[in-house]
Amino acid sequence: MKILEVENLVKTYGKGENKVHAVDHVSFSVEEGEFVAIVGASGSGKSTLLHLLGGVDRPTSGKVLINGEDIYKLSDDALAIFRRRQVGIIYQFYNLIPILNVVENITLPCDLDGKRVDKKRLKNLLDTLGLNDRKSHLPNQLSGGQQQRVSIGRALINDPAIILADEPTGNLDSKSGEEILTLMKLSNQKYHQTIIMITHDLEIASQADRVITFEDGKIIKDERA
């Protein structure tokens, strides 16, 4: 079953001679449960694409369908709710809220939804993420790897249809990076979680089911393992 379909997606910045085609007529689709890695040179448009997939930016033209739903046809509010429930985004620099502790950061999407937090799921997540003994720490009391694990927890808490990760290991030492990758693979295998991950580490990319190579806003290679 196709969980994500992208049709003719375009994102341009600027005007006239300054115009940049960050994403240039891109079409592809992703099956449920796939683990996709996107690689490419810096500035090739990977982040822009990921933001468009996650509904946090607005495309110049083209469509993004998640579970058959054209997300840019939704109202701003509906799109936000959609993001909240169907998408989990992980950034290179964690983007945690400094004044909230580990548990509060993770459960933020539930709080936004006004939903009671599923205690069992939370405990499970904390165990999996190895954050059980750090529950009430603030982000600045955590290492980079731990912070990234918190942001993965936050992405996973609502059981989203799709996880989008933008160089989640890019800011970490190799050991922490390895741990994060293991976690992602685990959730992919255990929960059949669909993951799209940007990386420029080919070693990491090679562990994915599928590797899409990006250049100048276009897909130039799309290989399955």
Added chain:
Amino acid sequence: MKVLEKLTIASLRENKRRTLVTVLGVMLSSALILAVVGMVTSIQKMMIDWTVADTGDYHDMYEEVPVEDLKYIEENAHVEKYYYSTPLTENELGDDYETYQEYQHAAYTKSQYQPLATLPADAKGKYNIYVRYDQPKDYATIRDGILDALESSGAGYINTRTNSELLRYEGVMGDSTLSALYHMAAIVIGIIVVTSIFVIRNSFSISATERARQFGMLSSIGATPRQIRHNVLFEGLVIAVLGIPLGIILGVIAVLILVAVMNILLSGMMVADVTFSMPFWIFPVTIGLSFVTVILSSLLPAIRTGKLAPIDAIRGSNDTKIKSKKLHTPGFIRGIWGVGGVLAYKNLKRSRKKYRTTVISIVLSVATFVGLSSFLSYGMKASSTIYGNSSIDLAVAGADTDFYRELVEKFDLKDYAYYARTNALDIGLALVNHEYFEDFAQSVGVNAKDYNKVMLMNDWTMVAEETGQYRVERAHPDLRDGDEIDVELIGWSSEETLNLDTGESQHNYKTYDTSGNIKLPVTKLIDEKPLGFENYYGTLSFVSEDYYQRDRLDVDNDTFQLFAANIDDVKPIIAYLDEVEASGRFERIFYDDVKETQAQSRRIYLLISIFLYGFVAVVTLIGVTNIFNTITTNIALRAKEFAMLRSVGMTDREFKRMVRLESLMYVSKALIIGLPIGLLLSYGIYKSLAEAMDFGYIFPWSAVIISIVAVSILIGIIMRYSVKQVEKQNIIETIRDENI
């Protein structure tokens, strides 16, 4: 508490200084609103007290109500209090018109009636009943009800008289003074609200901008624009809850102080004191208006924040968006200020939006200050034209020279002069008592030993120009010291008298010796004017009283006026004059405590200054809170840029220069816009007052200079302060801090 609200509180806490300043802004604006309304209601209360003191505390007077029918008034549920007075009988009234007049007046003044409780038990006959209703608004309905009851009881038709003056001041009937007062208050409050919205909005914008990343992150994990919007509004709510109550307390205190100050300054000038009066409705109105101010202030930033694409918000790319347009930095900037200058210039040009808010705040304050201060200088000028900046303390007219001498001796007056002005000549001639004349002549360099030959002439006259303004010029430009002037004796003068019995006026013609022209030698043309003539314009000659035989000029002894100066205490003299007047010694004696009149006008002027400058001060203060918030935040947001500049080796000197240039740019830009607007405002005020005044436009130099100096100092201090805050931060931490 919901998580978003918790975040808001946390961010308010974290930015303590800004939160405080914003709360201060809200507090000031609601205090100002309350103070304006409170002053109006207090003045209204004064008018009511005044009316009650004069006419009595009643709404309707029922004429000649039979004592047995009083119960219809007593028992009416809407009657709050009532008084009675005994009407005069036909006999008592008689045909005497004066008695009738007295009675008519007495019937409407308080002293004549008493509480009904004191009505003797065996009272009989008819009484005038004065009634105060509990709901003045419905006075007509209540009255009709009482009249119906009285009529059906057989009391017959009862005449009533409504105390419309009291009803007007209680706001039931339309009153032009009161409605003018309320209109003015409404306009002032409108200005306050608009200004405050503008200014407070900034604080929310800044906060929203600062929190943009947080909002972007929240929104990327699914916070809806609605939630974000609500969050900004929630911030407004918190600020309002903190600021408005404080503002109300401050406003009440301000009104208490203002009322006290008014009573001190106006003491003796008014029938009733201004009473502190704040009806309950003031509070919900103030809270409502302040609340609307805060909500409108946070609405725009809220909507804008909600609209941002999350990723733009995370990058912080909207409010802080930098235009990449091509820029040519003028050579002199690089020349004078070096690299720092170039950076400052680019900063200002590429992120205008951030600067606009600060510039507009300054513009607003400068414009109100310049505009209102020129309003004040017109007020001062106008009041000095009316009351004069005369040096005299006492003026007496209508008595004779003998009496003046008596007065001078009795009260040991040192500086005095008495004059008669005669109309028998076609130029004004003032006869001055020779003691003073000698002194005055000496002071203008003329030896007046032979005062019978000396004539001093002030030959200036005011000429009206077509523009309606006046110019002072010489009346006889060819005249020189020592020249003789031809003076025509005017053949007659008339005096109009009103015959009180017939109501006709009657002219009494006096004939003078018209034996042709006479020649008067002008000893010296002078610019100085003697005591009491400071505000006199027109050709006037001064001679000693003995200069010309009084008989020939036929100056009546009682046309002399006395002016006296440098009196410590005028009160006893006035008291004495009161006695003299009562004794009937002089038929038309007139006297004025000029010292007190002038002191009063100065006090009124002071009062108006307190109000106007107080208003300007608070508006400015609200503006300053905003300028402070914008500048400190702008600088803080650029902490990274500063840290980087220093990390690549910008020296402290260069850095300081850069900051100085930016300040200069702020100041000049704000003044270039603000001063012309203020001047336009001041000219508009002049134009609207021009008809009532006979002087030209006064360029508000001092206000302009004060604005320039104050704005420069203020911006300088705030810039320096904000930069100091930034400089304290560690370079590397600052740079690392803002990664996305």
